[in-house]
């Protein structure tokens with residue numbers, strides 16, 4: 001067959017670019033897998049080394065023998081106090097600010113300044129927040145080193161995250177819905193209340209999740225503002241000082257002599273567990289809201 | 296006036312305000328860009344008026360000035376007046392909310408709210424009434440509005456379903472229906488059929504024709520055939536000005552201005 005038509009056959013040039021393309025595909029796949037390694041690595045190490053130390057006693061007992069034995073109860077409770085405090089402060093403030101920025105503010109210098117401030121606030125290192133917290137809450141507002149001062153500091157630190165996540169979810173509600181509302185004579189607030197907020201719940205909860213994750217894990221901002229190395233009691237009010245998991249982890253890892261090698265890992269595992277449990281609640285809510293939304 | 300189509304409210308000017316919408320010397324700026332220039336328009340009661348013109352000539356802008364929704368943008372300024380049912384809607388004591396309630400608006404893309412069909416129809420009631428609407432009254436409002444837009448038989452068994460699950464044609468009809476419980480006298484429609492297929496377009500046109508007489512309807516369209524089929528009067532705009540306003544049949548048969556002729560014959564645009 002001399003007249004074989006080869007117009008649909010693969011050319012050498014095409015062959016080369018195909019090889020090239022599978023090489024790149026492989027490269028990206030390897031990179032992506034590399035990314036997963038540390039995540040599982042961390043979890044694996046924590047579970048293997050910290051898992052055996054976990055027990056009900058460990059959660060419910062206080063540290064003993066110069067922190068080398070016993071449990072972590074006061075730190076666990078302290079972390080719950082600090083995180084809830086930060087959330088209670090940051091959530092209403094952040095959501096209000098986001099609603100203002102997304103629904104009311106016009107594009108002028110004030111709005112632009114606020115937006116720049118938010119972006120920059122998100123980039124401030126946590127140790128700087130700590131110093132700000134000492135100056136503003138501990139000293140100036142005279143809260144003393146207390147749960148209140150520490151929660152305020154954590155709240156300031158997490159605010160930008162809450163604001164940005166909320167604002168984005170508000171803006172994801174299509175503009176045409178707002179127009180429909182307004183054209184029927186709804187005020188801005190009616191539009192927000194009846195339309196925008198019910199349809200952006202899942203995004204707002206994302207803000208909550210991020211806020212919790214950061215607030216639970218941070219050490220620096222609470223170190224000078226209300227969390228302490230050791231207290232003999234669990235807090236009873238917002239003006240008490242408290243222990244906290246993150247600071248406790250820092251202490252047993254670096255400050256306390258003769259700590260059994262498994263202990264820091266058990267504390268770390270608990271810390272991650274707290275984040276997961278708190279987030280799981282928010283995620284469950286979010287999935288319910290997601291399921292309802294459709295347009 | 297020897298019109299083949301029946302004239303309604305205009306027959307007796309003494310019975311009420313003479314025009315549904317009357318603008319005098321209306322100028323409108325978006326920032327520094329002037330979108331409307333000296334627009335003088337008189338839209339008659341109870342008929343369908345179509346607004347045609349090339350893209351960007353200010354049709355939507357005029358429409359959006361008639362229920363003061365443009366103000367939401369914040370950088371819009373206007374001079375001149377618009378009277379709706381004889382009242383200057385930009386007057387000092389006028390509440391834009393009441394204006395919007397009585398001058399309903401339908402958009403290009405059907406935009407039912409992400410609520411149930413029933414809640415969509417009742418939405419206006421929820422925002423304008425303090426008391427809870429008694430169940431029976433609400434049922435009645437929903438049924439009446441949906442019947443008026445010829446949708447009742449198709450959706451009566453699924454009033455609780457999401458409005459966004461309806462077909463586009465049904466959605467657009469629902470968007471008209473949700474205005475009706477607020478008892479508007481004027482309906483503004485900005486290219487209400489341009490997102491619909493020909494079949495659905497016909498259905499919505501038929502509905503518009505059905506509503507004619509009960510409401511004064513001002514409809515923007517890019518579809519010459521539609522303007523011709525489904526309107527009593529026609530307004531042609533160009534670059535922010537009104538060029539010609541005449542009975543539809545006259546405008547399409549014997550346009551007075553050369554620009555109008557060029558446009559309806561598709562020579563520019």
Ligand SMILES: Nc1ncnc2c1ncn2[C@@H]1O[C@H](COP(=O)(O)OP(=O)(O)OP(=O)(O)O)[C@@H](O)[C@H]1O
Pocket residue numbers: 325328330348349350351352353354355356357368
């Ligand atoms: N929100 C706005 N901000 C600034 N300029 C605008 C805005 N809306 C419209 N314009 C401008 O005003 C002019 C008229 O716009 P308009 O939307 O009224 O035109 P239109 O006749 O409805 O056009 P189309 O047929 O494309 O819908 C256009 O030049 C447009 O660019």
Ligand SMILES: [Mg+2]
Pocket residue numbers: 354355356485
């Ligand atoms: Mg338009």
